[in-house]
Amino acid sequence: MYYVENKWVDNNIIKTEGYPNIRIKAENFGFNVPDSVWLLPNSFETIKEPNGILYSADYDTLVKLFRASNIPCSLLDTNFSKLQNNSFELFALPLIVFPYHFLINHPEIIIESLKLLSDLFHRHSKSFSKNESSRVNVTIIKEERPSSFKKYSFQGPESSFDKFIEYMKNEEKNGKQADN
Amino acid sequence: MENKQIIELLKEKFRYLYMTRDRTILEEQISLLGKVEEEIIKTKKQYIEEQNESLANLWLSFECLVIAIENGLKMFVLLKNGDPDNAWNCLVDAQNNSSWSIRAHEFNKEIQLGYVSFFNGIEKWLFPPQTFVSSSMVVGRSECSICKKNMLDCNHIRGQCYMGEFCSEIVTEIKQFNHMAFVTDPADKKCRNTHTGNTNPPKLNMMTLKMDE
Numbered sequence: 482m483y484y485v486e487n488k489w490v491d492n493n494i495i496k497t498e499g500y501p502n503i504r505i506k507a508e509n510f511g512f513n514v515p516d517s518v519w520l521l522p523n524s525f526e527t528i529k530e531p532n533g534i535l536y537s538a539d540y541d542t543l544v545k546l547f548r549a550s551n552i553p554c555s556l557l558d559t560n561f562s563k564l565q566n567n568s569f570e571l572f573a574l575p576l577i578v579f580p581y582h583f584l585i586n587h588p589e590i591i592i593e594s595l596k597l598l599s600d601l602f603h604r605h606s607k608s609f610s611k612n613e614s615s616r617v618n619v620t621i622i623k624e625e626r627p628s629s630f631k632k633y634s635f636q637g638p639e640s641s642f643d644k645f646i647e648y649m650k651n652e653e654k655n656g657k658q659a660d661n
Numbered sequence: 662m663e664n665k666q667i668i669e670l671l672k673e674k675f676r677y678l679y680m681t682r683d684r685t686i687l688e689e690q691i692s693l694l695g696k697v698e699e700e701i702i703k704t705k706k707q708y709i710e711e712q713n714e715s716l717a718n719l720w721l722s723f724e725c726l727v728i729a730i731e732n733g734l735k736m737f738v739l740l741k742n743g744d745p746d747n748a749w750n751c752l753v754d755a756q757n758n759s760s761w762s763i764r765a766h767e768f769n770k771e772i773q774l775g776y777v778s779f780f781n782g783i784e785k786w787l788f789p790p791q792t793f794v795s796s797s798m799v800v801g802r803s804e805c806s807i808c809k810k811n812m813l814d815c816n817h818i819r820g821q822c823y824m825g826e827f828c829s830e831i832v833t834e835i836k837q838f839n840h841m842a843f844v845t846d847p848a849d850k851k852c853r854n855t856h857t858g859n860t861n862p863p864k865l866n867m868m869t870l871k872m873d874e
Contacts, residue, residue: 535799541813549816559813562836567795567848605820607767608760608777 494637495648500622500630501526503578507557517553518594519578520544522561523620536563538573546597552590553583571605571615571639574598581624591623591653595646602639615639621649625656662700664768667723670697671772674730678779680787684741687734694731701727709825715766717825722766722773729758729776733783740787745868746855749788753850756780765822789868792854793847801834 503526504514510531520543522528522536540556540563547554566573579591598619606615619642620634633652635645677690705720732755739748759776767773803812806829812819817828847853856873858864863872 538800539819542818544813545816545818562799562801564797564839565800565832566797566842567852601818605764608763608774 494635495645496632496634496636497652498632500632502628503622503630504624504628510557512557514580515553515555516580516583517555518547518583518590519580520554520556521576521578521622522557523576525576531557534561536561537575538563538565538570540575542572542601543574543577546601547594550593550597552594552597571602571617574619576620576622578622579624581627584624588653591621591649592646595619595621595642595649599642599646602642606639609639617642619645662697662704664719667697667701668769668772671723671726671730675775675779678730678733678737680737680740682737684738687738687741691731691734691738694727694734698724698727698731705825712824714824718822719766719768721822721825721827722762722768725758725762725765726773726776729755729762729780732758733776733780736783745788746866749791749853749868750851752780752783752788756784756850761827764820765827791850792867793844793850794852794854795842795844795847796852797839797842798832798835799837799839800832801836803830803832803834806831 503521506526506528507514512531520536520540522534522540528534534557536556544554544556564573577594579594584590602615602617609615616637617639618634618636620632623631623633625631633645633649635642637645674690674694677687701720701724705717705724708717708720732751736748736751736755739745739751756777759773759780763770763773763777804810805812805815805817807817807823807826808815812830817823819828819830821828843854854867856864856866858872862874865871866873
């Protein structure tokens with residue numbers, strides 16, 4: 482069991498919770514944790530067999546986004562299929578995992594990645610008026626210490642996504658202070 | 662045609678988008694806009710040849726908005742002709758194209774967002790609420806509409822505009838149909854429940870509430 486903390490910022494929910502040791506899970510499936518941002522299928526922690534792995538529809542968009550900004554990024558494998566839902570979602574994103582060793586050498590990477598997402602969301606929702614801002618759903622997993630993971634998720638309108646970036650900046654600041 | 666002329670024309674066409682307008686006048690406007698669209702496409706192609714991405718995207722944006730207005734006019738003609746099902750399809754095309762116009766290039770956000778809001782309003786005021794459907798499938802392979810490479814291998818981002826063209830994803834292998842769902846916010850508003858009833862006619866038309874044979 483993991484603790485869950487819900488924070489409401491205006492109408493958006495920012496959720497923080499513990500997350501299982503996916504390092505062990507990945508290794509049991511025959512995958513190694515990369516020294517890069519790691520994109521995983523949603524609910525990777527509950528997948529029972531590696532055969533049934535399906536990525537979310539926009540995992541490739543994220544790969545391209547990171548590639549264009551020279552941010553190293555890895556998938557479990559490039560041969561998995563993806564699940565395409567035709568209901569409206571601005572983007573159906575995978576889990577974005579930041580492994581510990583990568584974070585140590587790239588401490589700004591979480592904020593940098595979230596800013597890239599913010600730009601992408603902004604570009605794609607220009608045609609929405611303020612009253613009907615499109616909703617986004619982003620989940621990141623941070624390996625805070627070796628094999629100790631924490632999940633942060635944001636659900637809310639695109640126009641409020643920057644509040645999640647601010648929240649993560651504060652988390653980073655508080656984490657650094659605690660380490661000192 | 663100059664940019665300024667196009668923008669004035671786009672502003673001016675707003676006055677025809679009313680149900681009370683005479684059908685012959687609406688049809689005249691549709692044919693007139695068809696000619697404007699052809700001219701816009703010619704200019705856009707010229708900029709593509711010159712590899713001027715910014716202007717190619719600007720003219721794509723004009724093209725989208727002209728198509729949106731054409732579809733808005735067609736919608737009123739079809740409603741007058743008693744064909745609300747096809748009028749709905751025109752409305753969806755008008756909504757999509759007015760949104761795409763902004764995504765391609767923001768040349769005048771007031772006019773562009775004005776059309777987006779207008780067509781969204783028309784949906785609420787002229788049509789009954791719809792039951793939308795959405796399919797879910799497992800995609801094995803898809804390619805980029807611009808460079809035809811595997812979607813993972815190129816750098817074009819779906820929905821973004823490159824040299825006067827939108828990048829879209831072409832699914833080339835569907836591995837499995839997963840499910841169909843009723844949704845309130847579909848990706849494609851043309852996917853909707855049109856009739857209810859038995860497999861054989863007559864069926865109840867959800868738009869007119871008439872039994873269709």
